[in-house]
Amino acid sequence: MPRVARSVDEEEEAFNACIQRIEEWWRSPKQAHLKRPYTAARVAGLRSNLEQKYASSDMAEKLWKQMHEHDAKGTHEMTFGTTDPIIASQIAKYSQTLYVSGSLCNSSETYEPGADHADYPWDTVPKVVEKLFRGQQWQDQRQRHYRMLHSKEERAKMDEWDYLTPIIADGDMGFGGLTSTVKLTKLFVESGVAMFHLDDLAIGCKKFTTGEGRTVIPLSEYEDRLIAARLQIDIMGAETLLCGRCDIDDSEYITNVTDPRDHEYIQGATVPIESLEKVLRAASAAGKSVLSARKQWISDSGLSTFDEAVQKVANETEFAAYKAKLGEQTVPIEQRRVIAEATVSKPVFFDWDLARIRGGQYFYKTCVKAMIERAVAVAPLTDVTWGRMDAPKWEKIEKFHQGMRAIIPDRLFLFGYTGQYDYAKAGFTEEMVKNMGVEMAKMGVVWQVQPVWAAQGMNMVVDEFAKMWAEEGIAAYVEKVQKPALAMSPNPDGFGKTSYRGAHFADGLYDAIVSRDY
Numbered sequence: 379m380p381r382v383a384r385s386v387d388e389e390e391e392a393f394n395a396c397i398q399r400i401e402e403w404w405r406s407p408k409q410a411h412l413k414r415p416y417t418a419a420r421v422a423g424l425r426s427n428l429e430q431k432y433a434s435s436d437m438a439e440k441l442w443k444q445m446h447e448h449d450a451k452g453t454h455e456m457t458f459g460t461t462d463p464i465i466a467s468q469i470a471k472y473s474q475t476l477y478v479s480g481s482l483c484n485s486s487e488t489y490e491p492g493a494d495h496a497d498y499p500w501d502t503v504p505k506v507v508e509k510l511f512r513g514q515q516w517q518d519q520r521q522r523h524y525r526m527l528h529s530k531e532e533r534a535k536m537d538e539w540d541y542l543t544p545i546i547a548d549g550d551m552g553f554g555g556l557t558s559t560v561k562l563t564k565l566f567v568e569s570g571v572a573m574f575h576l577d578d579l580a581i582g583c584k585k586f587t588t589g590e591g592r593t594v595i596p597l598s599e600y601e602d603r604l605i606a607a608r609l610q611i612d613i614m615g616a617e618t619l620l621c622g623r624c625d626i627d628d629s630e631y632i633t634n635v636t637d638p639r640d641h642e643y644i645q646g647a648t649v650p651i652e653s654l655e656k657v658l659r660a661a662s663a664a665g666k667s668v669l670s671a672r673k674q675w676i677s678d679s680g681l682s683t684f685d686e687a688v689q690k691v692a693n694e695t696e697f698a699a700y701k702a703k704l705g706e707q708t709v710p711i712e713q714r715r716v717i718a719e720a721t722v723s724k725p726v727f728f729d730w731d732l733a734r735i736r737g738g739q740y741f742y743k744t745c746v747k748a749m750i751e752r753a754v755a756v757a758p759l760t761d762v763t764w765g766r767m768d769a770p771k772w773e774k775i776e777k778f779h780q781g782m783r784a785i786i787p788d789r790l791f792l793f794g795y796t797g798q799y800d801y802a803k804a805g806f807t808e809e810m811v812k813n814m815g816v817e818m819a820k821m822g823v824v825w826q827v828q829p830v831w832a833a834q835g836m837n838m839v840v841d842e843f844a845k846m847w848a849e850e851g852i853a854a855y856v857e858k859v860q861k862p863a864l865a866m867s868p869n870p871d872g873f874g875k876t877s878y879r880g881a882h883f884a885d886g887l888y889d890a891i892v893s894r895d896y
Contacts, residue, residue, distance in 0.1 A: 396422040400612070408442055408617065411788075413758035415605060421612045433511070435617035437572035441544035442619060444474050445762070445790050445824045454819035457546075458831035461487050461506050463513025465836075470514075470541045475572070478506050479829040480548035486832075496584045500553035503574075504565035507547050511570030517541035520883040527882065544572030546621075546792075546825070549607075551579045551595075556606040563610040566618065573619035575764055575792070576603055578626065578752065580633045583737070590672075591630025593739050596637035597752055604759040621792060622760035624753045628768040631739035635730065638710035639755070641684070643748050645741035646730030648680035648687040653732045683743055684714050684728050691724040746774055750781045757786055762825075764792040769799050770814075772806070779821040791823040797830035 384392075400418035403409060448454050457473040459482050460466055466476055481494035483506050488498045518541045525533050547566060552559035559576070566574050578600040583593035595603075604622055611618050635644055654675050661671035682690070685704075689697050699721040704714070711730075718726045733741045753763045765778045775793075782789050801811050815826050828835075846854050 393422060396425065400615075403615070408439070411758075412608070412761075414608065414612070416609065421609070424609075424613050425615070429615060432567050432614065432616050432618075433570045434567045434572065437511075437542070437544045437570060438617040438619045440542075441475065441546075441572040442617075442761070444544070448819065448824040449788075449790055449822060452819055454815055454823060455825045456815060456827075457825075458828040458835070460832050461510070463510055463517075465832075466510050466513060466543075467517050467539075467541060470517075470539050470543045473543065475543050475825065476510060476545045477827045477829060478503055478510065478545060478547040479832065480550045481829065482832045483548075494584065496550040496553070496579075497582075500558060500562055501565055503547050503549065504562065504569045504571070507545050507566065507571045508569035510545055514541050514543065516880070520880045523883045523886050527886075545570065546827075547571045547574040548829075549574040549576045551581055551584070552576055552603050552606070554581060556602060559603055559606040560610045563607045563618075564614065567611065567614050567616045571618065573621055573761070575621035575623040576607055577623040577766070578603075579629070580631075580739075583631070583633075583739070590669075591628055591744075592625065593631040593633060593737075594626050594629045594742060595633050596635075597639045597755055598637040599633075600752065601756055601759065604756050608759050619761040620759070621762045621764050622753065622756045623764040623766055623792075624749050625766045626742070626744045626749055626752060627766060627774075629742060629744055631735065632742040633739055635711070635740055639708050639751070640742070641709070641711045641714070643683060643743045643745070644711075644730050645681050645683050645733060645743050646687075646728050647732040648682055648690060648727055649678075650727065650729075651675075651679045651732060653734070654679070655734060655736055658736065679733065681733060681741060684711060684718075684726075687728040688714075688718050688722060688726050691726055692722040696722045746777045746781065749778055750785075753778075753782055754785050757789065762790045762792055764794070766794060768796060769804065770796065770801075771804060772810070772814075775818065776821070779818070779823060783822055789822060790825075791818075791821070792825045792827070793818060793823045795826070795828045797828070797834050 397418045400421055404412070404414070404418065444455065455474050457469065457475045457477055459477040459479040460469065461478065461482055469476055480496060480498070480503050483502050484494065484496070484498040485491050487506050488502055492498065517539075521539065521541065525536060525538065528536070549562060549566065553562055563574075578594050578597075580593040580595050585592060594600075604620065607620055611620065632640060632644060635641065654672065657671055657675050658668050661668050680687075680690070685701075688700055692700060700717055703717045703721060709717070715726070715728075730740055735741075749765055753765060757763065763782060765782075767774060767778075770793075779791055782791070806814075815823075818826065843859075846858065
C-alpha cells in the first residue's frame, strides 16, 4: 500500500485544526448545553482522516428546531409508532415525527418474534430506521418529480407534504457492553435517525410478565452508557440527538450497589431472617409457588431502605437528628450506619444481601426523587429527557417534570402513553384526559407518543377491514375503500394512485436515460 505523503509537522497541523473545529462546534448553540467528560483532542484522535456528513444531522437539527418552537408556543407534537414505510408516508400528513419502538420491531421485524424483552439482534431497530428513512427519501423525491411535471398554477392547487419527518428510535439499553453501545450509535447515525433514546435498565432483565419488576443499573453505569453514545456521535461529527430515558419507575431491582448515589434507595431485610434466595429455592423444590413465597418473605423480612429501618427504631427526635446529619449530599451506606449509631439509641438491623434474588440483584425502591436525581445527573450528556412511567399518574407526572425544570429550567421532555392504562380508575375525568397533552406541554413535554398504536390501532383497523372483506367482498371494497381513495381532491398523491406508487417517477428516470437534452 502507498505511504502517506506528508510530514509529521503536517500531520500535527491537521490534527490541531481538527481539535479546533471540534471545540468551535461544541460552542455552537445546539451543543453548548452539553458537558463532555472528555476533551476535543480525545475525540480528534479517535476520528478517521475521512470526515463525513450524515443526513442524521439534518434531521436532528430539524427536530431540535421543532421541539424548541413547541416549547416557545406551549404546544406539543403528537405521533405514534410504525415500522412500515407506507404507514410512515401517511403519518407525515398529520405528525411532524415518527417513532420506532423496539418492542414493535421485536414482534414484527425479527426472524424470531418476541415480547418486549430487548432480546432481538442489536442492529434490528437501526435497520428499521434506515428502511423508513429510505422510504421517506423516495416519497420526497417522487413527490418533487411529480410536482415539477406541472405548471406553477397547477402546483398551487396540489397538496405538498413534508415526507422527511424526523425519526425518533428506541435504543433500549445499548445491547451489551460499551463497545456494543458505540456500534449501535454508529449504525443509528448512519441510518438517518434524528434522535434515539437509551435507558437505565439492565441487559437481559427487561421483563413485564413474571410478577416482578424490572432491573435498573447503577447510576454510574448508566452514565457510562450515555457517554459511550455521546462519544460516538462526537467522533462522527454528527448533530444526532440523544435522549436519556429514565426507566426506574416501577422497577424493583438494581444489579449492584457500587454507586453510593444509589444507596439511599436500596432495600434490605430489617430483621434477622433466612435469605430470600434460600427461601425461594426451598419453595421451588417443594413444588410451591415461588411468587407466593417471595411475597411472604418480603412481609416477614420488613423489607425497607436503610433510612426506613432507622425510622422504625428511632424516636422522632433521634430520626430528625439522623436526617439532619445526612444533609443533602451523597451518603454511602457505611457512613449512614455510622451516623445512625451516633444519633439513635437502639441498634439498627439492615442487611441488603439477605434480600438478593437468584440473579444477584438487590431490591430497589423507586420514587420520583430518585427519578429526578438520575435524570439530572445524566442531563449534561443528553439533549432531552424521558421519564418513562408505566401508569401516567398525574401527581407523579407533575412532580417529575416540574422538579426537573426547577433544577434545569429550559429542559425539554418526551413522554410515552401506555396502551392499557385505566385513566378513569386512576381518577382522570374525561376533561383531564382530553387536556392531558396540553397540560404536559406547559411543563416542557414537547414530544408525546403512543408507542403501541402499531399493535393496538393497526390490529383494530385490519380487523375491521378483514371482517368487511370476508362478509361483503369486492363490492364493499369498491364502495368503502377504492372510491374514497380515488376521489380525494386536491390530489394528495395517496393510496392507489399511479403518482403515489412512483410510476411517473420511474417514467422520469427512464426518459432521462434514453432521451438527450441536447
